[in-house]
Amino acid sequence: MGEVAIRRALISVSDKSGVVELASRLAKGGVELVSTGGTARALRDAGLDVSDVSDATGFPEMMDGRVKTLHPAIHGGLLAIRDDADHLAAMDAHDIKPIDLLICNLYPFEQTVARGAGREEIIENIDIGGPAMIRSASKNHGSVTIIADPADYPALLEELAENDGATTRAFRIRMAAKAFARTASYDAAIANWFAWGDAYANPLGPDALGATPFPETMPLAFRREAELRYGENPHQAAAIYTGQSVATRGIPQAVQLQGKELSYNNYNDADAALELVAEFAGGDPAVVIVKHANPCGVAQAPTLLGAWQEALACDAVSAFGGIVAVNRPLDGETAAAICEIFTEVVIAPGADDAARAAFAAKKNLRLLLVEDLPNPRRPGLQLKTIAGGLLVQSRDNGAVSPQDLKVVTKREPTPQELADCLFAWTVARHVKSNAIVFARDGATAGIGAGQMNRRDSARIAAIRAKEAAEAAGWPQPRTQGSAMASDAFLPFADGLEAAIAAGATAVIQPGGAMRDEEVITAADAAGIAMVFTGMRHFRH
Structure with missing residues (x-):
């Protein structure tokens, strides 16, 4: 069918925003209104003439509203094909009136889970009748218009105005596609809750339920927030999606105060910066x-200004055009210092008026404010597409404390060396493998990332430190007297020898290599301290 005139509408919504105005506009256009429960009351309170679903079905709403629209009088009116003689005959025989328009949105299941409600309340927010009606109307989009998102009310009214109270086939197809996507995401949220949320909150316990972080089927549901200018490269298209219920807020939820739209690379880099600075939440600036x-x-x-100066001193060359994240609200002095070099994005949990004024002079700089820093130890899954499949793993939320470390050399680290080891280790877990990080006095001295062997990463980190010292006019690189962290074990002594040559006096690494004794012997010969974590942090 082409255009379909809207003469009778069924309105049943959980989110009632805008529904009174919509229903009023429909009623003025001569559309008969049918509704359920709380929606019907809201429309009557607004002075609208509304008939109850129970009038059409001949049955009252029952079982606390669980049963009200699951009836042939409703689904027959939604599913009947208007130009099918048999369907029309069945409608006449059973006194079923056609429903031309369905306005329906669902119980707030995702929001109920996100706010930490109890199991019984969550169960009651699993909508049954709503998805059934939405699917019926969407399947029969040749004859029925479905609106499942209040954001589409203006588009519906515009469509009706342009087509003398009717909708076009193209509009109905577009709305049906969106509606099916909504029910799919809704079912995915429910399935995921049963797999990961309810299994661990259920009185029967996860073992009795056969719970696993990796269910046999993994439904995914994400909502597009924005299309981006392009992907990693200009010839690639890109978009940003978020989960239907967001437990952890990050860059997609940040408030952007100024600057150009974020690009794909901006999102990726800003997320990396936010995740690392979150490691220092609650600590010194x-x-x-x-x-x-x-x-x-x-x-x-x-x-904060001192932390900026120390961070920049590590590698001022690479910092040009970089992303900056801080663990506390920005002040004007620090903001002014950041503005002295070209910076793409600054992320902070707040910024005072002086800081905002300093950044305002840099029109292209993006300033993002986040409500809270994410919890680096939070659980969760990471997904990566590969040709033919999807790799899924739990987040790398592991951490070590001083009590977890095993001293393997004759010399134990001093308290300062131990602090530098742990600082370097914290940074190393956020550096692409193979990762080597030198740190001293709470600041990175040199970083080597993403090399095919660990020795080269150590050498690159030392080169960066030497160049930084020459640029600053220091008598020696800050790797002298530093601690070195390696994200995975040192398979040979050559990586350690590169660290010794750079001036490191302490090393932190996972251990567990076949040649651990060879590496330990080399450390003892150089008089340096070394500790094993027993945990590695590959990052690819």
Whole structure:
């Protein structure tokens, strides 16, 4: 069918925003209104003439509203093909009136889960009748118009105005596609809750339910927030999607105060910076500078300005055009210092008026404010597409404390060396493998990332430190007297020898290599301290 005139509408919504105005406009156009429960009351309170679904079905709403629209009088009116003689005969025989328009949105299941409601309340927010009606109307889009999102009310009214109270086939197809996507995402949210949420909250316990982080079928549901200018490269298209219920807020939920739209690379790099600076939440002022998803400078200091200066000193060359994240609200002095070099994005949990004024002079700089820093130890899954499949793993939320470390050398680290080891280790877990990080006095001294062997990563980190010292006019690189962290074990002594040559006096690494004794012997010969974590942090 082409255009379909709207003469009778069924309205049944959980989210009632805008529904009174919509129904009023429909009624003025001569559309008969049918509704359910709370929606019907809201429309009557607005002075509209509304008939109850129970009048059409001959049955009252029952079982606390669980049963009200699951009836042939409703689904027959939605599913009947208007130009099919047999369908029309069945409608006449059973006194079923056609429903030309369905306005329906669903119980707030995702929001109920997100706010931590109890199991019984969550169960009651699993909608049954709503998805059934939406699917019926969507399947029969040749004859019926479905609106499942209040954001589409204006588009519906515009469509009706342009077509003398009717909808076009193209509009109905577009709305049906959106409606099916909504029911799919809704069912996915429910399935995921049963797999990961309810299994661990259920009185029977996860073992009795056969719970696993990796269910046999993994439904995914994400909503497009925006189309981006392009992907990693200009010839690639890109978009940003978010989950239907967001438990952890990050860059997609940040408030952008100024600057151009974020690009695909901006999102990726900004996320890397936010995740790393979150490691220092609640600690001394911290600054993270990221370039191409790798940190190129990280520091903590008594003041945010001091942390910025120390982080920048690690590798000022790479910091040009980078992403900056801080762990506390920005002040004007620090903001002014950041503005002295070209910076793409700055992320902070707040910024005072002086900081905002400093950034305002840099029109292209994006300033993002986040409500809270994410919890780096939160659970969750990471997904990566490969040709023919999807790789899924739990987040790398592992961490070590001083009590977890095993001293394997004759010399134990000093308290300062131990602190530098842990700082370097924290940064290393956010550096692409193979990762080597030198740190001293709460600041990175040199970072080597993404090399095919660990020795070269150590050499690159040392080169960066030497160049930074020459640029600053220091008598020696800050790797002298530093601690070195390796994200995975040192398979040979050559990586350790590169660290010793750079001036490191302490090393932290996972251990577990076949040649551990060879590496330990080399450390003892050089008089340096080394600790094993027993945990690695590959990052690809």
